[in-house]
Amino acid sequence: MNKWNLIIDVAKCENCNNCVLATKDEHVGNDFPGYAAPQPLHGHHWIRIQRKVRGVVPMVDVAYLPTTCNHCDDAPCIKAAGDGAIHKRPDGIVIIDPVKAKGRKDLVKSCPYGAIWWNDALQLPQKWIFDAHLLDQGWTEPRCTQACATGCMRAVNVSDASMKQMAADAGLEVLHPEWGTGPRVYYKNLHRYTKCFVAGSVVAAIDGVTECASGVNVTLLKGDRQVAHAVTDAFGDFKFDGLDPDGGEYRLHFLAADRGAATRAVVLQESVYMGTILLDSEIPPVRSPEEAPAR
């Protein structure tokens, strides 16, 4: 049996909000009995885009993370509802029954992801229904993916085994797998939101003039262990991404055969832009980083 899943590439989300708006367009003021009662005009974010800015000017990047109901296979909300006010369809979609769930404000808190919203006027808990009402009419995808500007958000209807395989092949992750809820919303490039980087700009003094130092070998070390290696670009820039936040102290070695070398240390909490690093003209005797595998 094929089931629905949502795959979101965090690196390709640009915060255009088309998914948010299409979903609001679909549900604000519209009643779909058996699926969802009308969403209030304001205040509900059945799909919500969160922002993570990393680094500082000028080496800064940003990731946008659309979050919504995960349509969990082991959904805490279904357990909390108990009486069938929330049910899971055979196609994987979780539906809060707009009649049976009336008055169940307690269900809002049952979702650890904060994806359930309270409709005060209707006294109903509500959330994104994967536009099941449209899929049942023959639509091939929900509103949010149909309106997506970059193709960062895709709905796929596959067997659980295929989905598992796809996740493994493409390195997809779910939010908080440790909660064991079995989410059906998968993320690509999640590190852009959850991990950190160390970056900097290397310069050298050439004939008394400061120049961007390109082609400089940069080695990232944790203790004596080489974590990663990079070569600076035309602007002398380098960036090590995918590091854990609060990762403690790192050392960096910079070496350019003809322009000198440098060593720096950073303590990693959040992403770090080290600013401008001037190569010393003296080249210290360190082991050649070229031998290390490039990350």
Added chain:
Amino acid sequence: MKKALLKAILFSVPLVLRRTARKYPAFREEMRRHSCTVQIKLKDESIGRFYVFNGGRVTSESGIHPRPDVTLSFRDLPTALLFLKPPMDRAEIVHAAKQFRVVVTGRDELVVWFMQLMSRIETSGLKAGTPMPDGSIRYTTNTNGGPLFVYVKDGRILRVAPIDFTDADAPSYSLSARGKRFRPWRRATVNPHALALKSMVYSEKRILYPMKRVDFDPNGERNPQNRGISGYVRISWDEALDLVASEIRRQKKVHGPGSIAIPHSSHHQWGNVGYYLSALFRFGNLIGFTRVHHNPDSWEGWYWGAAHHFGNTMRVGLPSPYGTVEDCLKEAEMIVFWSSDPESTNGAYGGFEATQRRFWAQELGIEFVHIDPHCNSTAQLYGGRWIPVRPGTDSALAISIMYVWATEGLYDKEYVETRTTGFAEWDAYLRGVSDGVPKTPEWQEPETGVPAHVVRALARKWAAKKTYLAPGGVGTGLGGACRTATGSQWARNMILMMAMQGWGKPGINFGNLQMGAPIDHFFYFPGYAEGGISGELAFTAAAVNNYTRMPHLLTMNPVKQMVPRQRLPDAIVNGYAKGYTWDGSSIEAQIAPYEYPMPGYSKIHMLYRYGGALFGTVANSSRYIEAYRHPSVECIVSQAIYMEGDVPFADVILPACTAVERWDIGETAGCQGYVHHGATQLNHRTVVMQHKCIEPLGESKSDYQIFLDICCRLGLGAVFSEGCSELDWCKRVFDSSDLAQKVKWSDFMKKGYYVVDPESEKTPEPVSMRWYVEDRVKDVPEPHPLPSQYPEQFGQGLPTQSGKIEFVPSSILRGDPDNPERPALNRYVPSWEGRQTADLIGKYPLQVISTHSRYSFHTFSDGKDSIINDIEDHRVLIDGYYYWVMRVNPADARQRGIRHHDVIRVFNDRGAVICAADVSELVMPGVVKTFESSAVFDPVPDRGGFADRGGCINVLTPQRPQVKGTDGMGSNSCLVEIEQWNPEHIERMRA
């Protein structure tokens, strides 16, 4: 024989009317609307028949009625048959009418009713929209952000959604680059604001009935001082229309020509019929009005600056985009985005069509660099080196890059030698030979904030790689940097840089893949800039195609008096204004000023205001308050959809409906005129029937109908409408286009859209400026410049005096040689409001930039309590109020004790605006970034006056023209200070 035919036709009219009425209830209703007698006859009365309409019934009798209400009198038999025997030939009909071979007499309202009723016989049977399984009907519409399906159930919009193309639609183009094959999605992508349409239609801010200001008495005290303060009372349409019509008459009789001015917004709703350049101009021309002349607000520096070096004034000074998508993907190695954020501005009306193409570029390894004070949405999405530059100093950076090229020999010497003039003088300036200051990267560093070594690295990389330069959102111009004090200098330098790098060679051109897709440019469909039904030849592009393709009555504004849009308040308050025209016919057209008042005309005493809100879009906009309350302005009419912005400063408010409540027709992103082939930013050219999806809300009416109703009261109804309803006009637009050869009108009406076939790969589009590089006759399909503008042979070279790119423009040397703010040699002149402005920078140390909005098209999608309000990057909800967003660097925020999402007061000597702070590293220190175009104007008490809590940042921007001798805005040269806002006494000024 022909006599018999005419008699038969006349005899059959009531039969057809009755049959149509039986079949179509709406027709029946319409026929019931008037009881009257209509006479149709030959002038010599040898043949005649009259029709008596009575309560929805119609009878007829042969002969001549003694006192008909309406008479159609044809000069002769052939003329009568021309009008009455299908198919109708509009060109012949218009011609016959112009020769007075047909004369219509009677009360306008009845004349127009009868003519429209006759047309309706044809259109009543048309089906619109596609039935859906759930019982809804799927209609189509067009917006500023792309085309949409509109699903309607029980007379109410259920949803709007992007259009997915099917196998029944034309195929997509495909192209190959560097061994890869690319084909776009089978979908018309849309901007965020398009998806807010439903919530905007049902907005609580809709004006649903005509209103009059409570203390406005047209026959007594008018109380202009209370505009924006006193409230409104509901009135009937009859009262409203009578009031407006009689005021128009009074203005003409009391003051004479010129006393009525029509201030209108630029673009609010899509469509060739209802557009301001269409129905509004037709109306304006028929009553005569003082034109509020628009400055080229998105183009500024390109028109007033760049054009002098190379021409292209027909494109308001922007380079042309042809063939650049394919050339860029095949050849280029780098794209430099400079003040370019296509992911926010989407070209213009372009949805996210080019987004996919930029991902292709990334896939091919084309590197991106972004020069902008803000790490904008485009830089955020694609990455690449962000080089923050202080607003208004971009020119110093550009000059310094050119210094590196000149001194290190990193430029195309052969191109400069053969395809340009004046380089020696420019080279001497760069090296400091002429002024003793070499323009080194170190020279620019303290001014721009860009480290010298970064400039050198960029300059060398740029010269080493085949590079596309992408200034502005469309990649061939526009951009916030062109709306600074130094906007002209910047745009000029963009041209000079490309001249040094061999503009037009493979991989070296203007663009960011936003424009120049391989679509069919030979299929004609009129763009909105062609004036639609206006009949206006001088101030639209109607003369190019539309006027001959869609024969219709010419209209002409007899009032030559104009006021520059940026100076309207001064014209009213001070009684004088001076301006410069936006006229693309030549480079020189902009040089000579015009003045208000113009000898012979009345000053302005009535404002007929039309379209979107204004406080968010015009520089130093609070000037308008005094102007609106000025005693010389005796009447202000506002024709608007929403109660917002400056609408509540009117005396009479006429409620207009939205585009989905009336008929219209248009091509997505089809502008033509100043944006010739605007659809080149799309992956699929899409012509859309803009269905009347629902009935107008409340008592609102279409703009066209409002104009027509007023015209009927002035005896102008038949001239204005030519007897046509909006749907009839849509058909005439359809017939004028190449679409009529491709699809049946009835099929198009039903399905609602048509996709034009792509250009074949076998006939690739020529690349802009390639012909120039190779010194060939121009081969891109644009009818620019005017034939007279070529200095040597038609089609060869550029429309400059030398025919080449001029480093030192002869047009400035000839026309404006002594202007220190626009010297012929484009030397760096620091901003008149920037970090070097000593008397301001102490008080107001932050530079605010306000670029085109991402989530609203100008003011059209902002406010209105729509779902756009819920986007935190647009407005932030704090304590129950949606505040406009101001982006602040953490260092600047920290210094002032401001935290993320604090409410802040942004202020300078011009006023104060209340915003929500978005504190992040995405904006450089010393700069605060927001969007222009707040639709909400909400003054609250503030020290010494008011602060706008709505977020109209243009309350703060300078009204000074960016360069003397121009009308360019310099809104992005604006110094402010910010502080936490203490909302102790939020009592509305208007309470």
